[in-house]
Amino acid sequence: MHPRYHAPFAQLSDTLQHALLPILERPDFVGMLLADDVTTLCTQCDLTPETLAYALLPLAAACAIAPISHFQVGAVAQGESGNLYFGANMEFTAVPLQQTLHAEQSAIAHAWLRQERGLTSITVNYTPCGHCRQFMNELNRANTLHIHLPGREPAQLHHYLPDAFGPQDLNITTLLMDPVNHGRTLLDADLLAQTALDAANRSHAPYSNALSGVALETERGTVYTGRYAENAAFNPSLPPLQVALNLMNLAGEDIHSVRRAALVEPRNTTISQWVMLQIILAEAGCTDVQQHFID
Ligand SMILES: [Zn+2]
Numbered sequence: 001m002h003p004r005y006h007a008p009f010a011q012l013s014d015t016l017q018h019a020l021l022p023i024l025e026r027p028d029f030v031g032m033l034l035a036d037d038v039t040t041l042c043t044q045c046d047l048t049p050e051t052l053a054y055a056l057l058p059l060a061a062a063c064a065i066a067p068i069s070h071f072q073v074g075a076v077a078q079g080e081s082g083n084l085y086f087g088a089n090m091e092f093t094a095v096p097l098q099q100t101l102h103a104e105q106s107a108i109a110h111a112w113l114r115q116e117r118g119l120t121s122i123t124v125n126y127t128p129c130g131h132c133r134q135f136m137n138e139l140n141r142a143n144t145l146h147i148h149l150p151g152r153e154p155a156q157l158h159h160y161l162p163d164a165f166g167p168q169d170l171n172i173t174t175l176l177m178d179p180v181n182h183g184r185t186l187l188d189a190d191l192l193a194q195t196a197l198d199a200a201n202r203s204h205a206p207y208s209n210a211l212s213g214v215a216l217e218t219e220r221g222t223v224y225t226g227r228y229a230e231n232a233a234f235n236p237s238l239p240p241l242q243v244a245l246n247l248m249n250l251a252g253e254d255i256h257s258v259r260r261a262a263l264v265e266p267r268n269t270t271i272s273q274w275v276m277l278q279i280i281l282a283e284a285g286c287t288d289v290q291q292h293f294i295d
Pocket of ligand 1: 129131133
């Protein structure tokens with residue numbers, strides 16, 4: 001198991017430790033539990049998916065990278081498939097705090113990149129901040145999404161975000177996590193750029209139309225993708241680089257092991273991911289970065 005799980009794992013009940021150990025020790029464990037695993041764990045440990053998600057929160061929080069706040073937040077998103085996805089906050093030094101990824105965003109982006117089509121609930125160890133409430137309001141299942149917090153009754157997102165402003169106020173009908181393919185193409189691009197293009201084609205950018213996607217190749221040769229997740233309130237928007245680094249971190253790879261990166265975005269656009277992406281990747285030790293343009 002990844003060393004970051006050792007301490008929180010030791011705090012779990014003996015029954016849950018016994019049932020969870022084979023899953024955490026799988027070489028391909030990427031910070032998510034498949035629906036079949038959830039069912040098995042719930043049966044073996046007399047839990048529900050909700051109580052299991054609570055029990056897993058310390059493991060999710062152990063994935064946090066918080067060099068600024070030293071405050072670890074964990075989240076577990078439950079997909080309509082029944083899968084559970086870890087999420088944890090991620091902070092970046094040398095750039096403005098706006099580049100931070102919150103735990104709820106992390107769990108949502110994780111589920112989205114693992115091809116989940118919608119979320120039923122998000123369990124988190126602290127009450128969601130206003131930024132995350134707004135981010136969750138962009139989801140295709142925002143009207144039915146339940147928030148689970150320790151010591152509180154489950155409540156719908158709109159209990160925590162009354163009188164919300166969201167995509168519907170801007171006549172946006174394709175929402176975050178709705179499956180899309182924007183159908184853009186790239187000529188003369190290598191496999192890494194084509195992978196970033198695929199991510200851009202699945203990105204959510206209805207306000208700027210600046211579709212963008214990232215592909216990161218690690219020293220092990222694994223490729224992680226990130227899709228841009230735009231928000232009606234702009235500021236909670238999640239850059240594609242953070243989405244890719246999040247996937248990489250939750251899968252257990254060191255974010256300082258990116259060897260090569262590709263960004264795909266429109267040539268003529270009002271916004272660009274390029275400058276901030278280069279700064280964050282350089283800080284993480286990667287300067288082999290390509291930029292490719294779509295129309
Ligand atoms: Zn937050």
